[in-house]
Amino acid sequence: QAKRNGRDCTVDYNSSMTLAADEVILLNNDLHHAIKENELVVFYQPIVDIQTGIIVGAEALVRWSHPTKGLIFPDSFLPLAEKNGLASAVDKWVFEHVVGDILRWKEELKPIGDLLFSVNFSGKKFQEPNLQNELRLALGGHTELAKQIIIEITEREMVLGYEGNIETIEALRACGYRIAIDDFGVGHSSFASLQKIPADIIKLDHSFIDNIENSSRDLNIVRSIKSLVDQLNLEFIIEGIETEQQAIKLKHIGGTLAQGYLYAKPVPAIELYNLVANQKLKYKTS
Numbered sequence: 001q002a003k004r005n006g007r008d009c010t011v012d013y014n015s016s017m018t019l020a021a022d023e024v025i026l027l028n029n030d031l032h033h034a035i036k037e038n039e040l041v042v043f044y045q046p047i048v049d050i051q052t053g054i055i056v057g058a059e060a061l062v063r064w065s066h067p068t069k070g071l072i073f074p075d076s077f078l079p080l081a082e083k084n085g086l087a088s089a090v091d092k093w094v095f096e097h098v099v100g101d102i103l104r105w106k107e108e109l110k111p112i113g114d115l116l117f118s119v120n121f122s123g124k125k126f127q128e129p130n131l132q133n134e135l136r137l138a139l140g141g142h143t144e145l146a147k148q149i150i151i152e153i154t155e156r157e158m159v160l161g162y163e164g165n166i167e168t169i170e171a172l173r174a175c176g177y178r179i180a181i182d183d184f185g186v187g188h189s190s191f192a193s194l195q196k197i198p199a200d201i202i203k204l205d206h207s208f209i210d211n212i213e214n215s216s217r218d219l220n221i222v223r224s225i226k227s228l229v230d231q232l233n234l235e236f237i238i239e240g241i242e243t244e245q246q247a248i249k250l251k252h253i254g255g256t257l258a259q260g261y262l263y264a265k266p267v268p269a270i271e272l273y274n275l276v277a278n279q280k281l282k283y284k285t286s
C-alpha cells in the first residue's frame with residue numbers, strides 16, 4: 001500500500017489546496033503566465049489491477065504550483081481556464097509533459113515507460129479541429145506512443161457535443177489512442193453514451209462505490225454496470241477506492257482496474273517511478 005504521508009518526501013503534495021471563490025478571481029491574471037512559465041505540474045495516480053494490486057498505468061492530473069499560494073488543485077483553476085479559453089492550452093501542456101515523461105523513461109529503459117498513461121481532455125479540447133495534428137506534433141515522430149495513451153473525457157462533456165465527438169473519437173482511435181468515458185454514470189444519458197459512443201474504457205464515478213460497504217443494493221448496481229461493460233467488451237476502471245472493505249467487496253465482482261487513495265494518491269513523476277519500481281521488486285521476489 002502506498003504511504004499517505006511520505007516521511008522522506010521533500011514535497012508535501014498532500015497539502016494542495018482548494019481556494020475560496022474570491023481568491024480564484026485573483027488568480028485570473030496569473031494563469032496565462034503559469035502556462036508560459038511552466039508553473040503547472042503533472043501528478044500521476046496509479047491505476048491498478050484490483051485482484052493483484054499491480055500497477056498497470058497512471059492517470060495524469062494537473063496541479064498548479066503557484067509561487068505564493070503553493071499547490072493548487074485543478075478544480076480551483078480549470079473552471080477559470082475554461083472561462084478564459086485557456087483550458088485547451090492546459091491540456092496541451094499536460095499531454096506534452098506526459099509524452100516527455102514516457103519517452104524519458106523509455107530511453108532510460110525503465111519498465112514504467114511501457115505502462116498505460118491516461119490524460120484528461122476538456123470538451124473544448126476534444127472539439128478542436130486541429131487536435132489530431134497537435135497530438136501528432138506532441139508525439140514528435142513517436143507515433144507508436146499513442147497505443148499507450150488513454151484520452152479521458154467526462155460523460156457530461158461527451159454528451160454535450162455528441163456527433164462531433166464521435167467523429168473525433170473514431171479519428172483518435174484510428175491513431176491508436178484509447179478513449180475513456182470519465183465520471184461515468186453521473187452525467188446525462190449514460191445508457192445512450194454506451195450505445196452511441198465508441199469508447200474503449202468506462203471509468204465509473206466514485207459516487208457509485210462510496211457506500212458499497214453498507215449497501216448490497218449499491219454493490220449490485222456496480223456489479224450490473226460491470227456486467228454490461230463486459231458484454232460490450234469495454235475495459236472498466238473504478239474510481240475513488242479508499243478503504244480495504246470497498247476493495248474486498250469489489251474484488252468479488254471480478255477482474256477490473258481501479259484507482260483510489262487506498263492504492264495511492266496522485267504523486268509527482270519521480271514518486272510514481274518509485275512506486276512502480278518497488279512493486280516490481282516485490283512481485284519478483286515473492
Ligand code: C2E
Pocket residue numbers: 045060061062073074075078090091094120121122152182183239240241242259260261262266
Ligand atoms: P478525474 O479525472 O475524475 O480525476 C479523479 C479525481 O479524483 C482526482 O482529483 C483524484 O485526485 C481524485 N481521487 C482519486 N482517488 C481518490 C479517492 O480515493 N478519494 C477521493 N476523494 N478522491 C480521489 P483531482 O486531481 O483534484 O482532479 C479533479 C478533476 O480535474 C479530474 O477529475 C479531472 O476532471 C480534472 N483534471 C485534472 N487534470 C486535468 C487535465 O490535465 N485536463 C483536464 N481537462 N482536466 C483535468
Ligand code: MG
Pocket residue numbers: 059120152182
Ligand atoms: Mg479523469
Ligand code: MG
Pocket residue numbers: 182183203205239
Ligand atoms: Mg473521474
Ligand code: MG
Pocket residue numbers: 183
Ligand atoms: Mg472527476
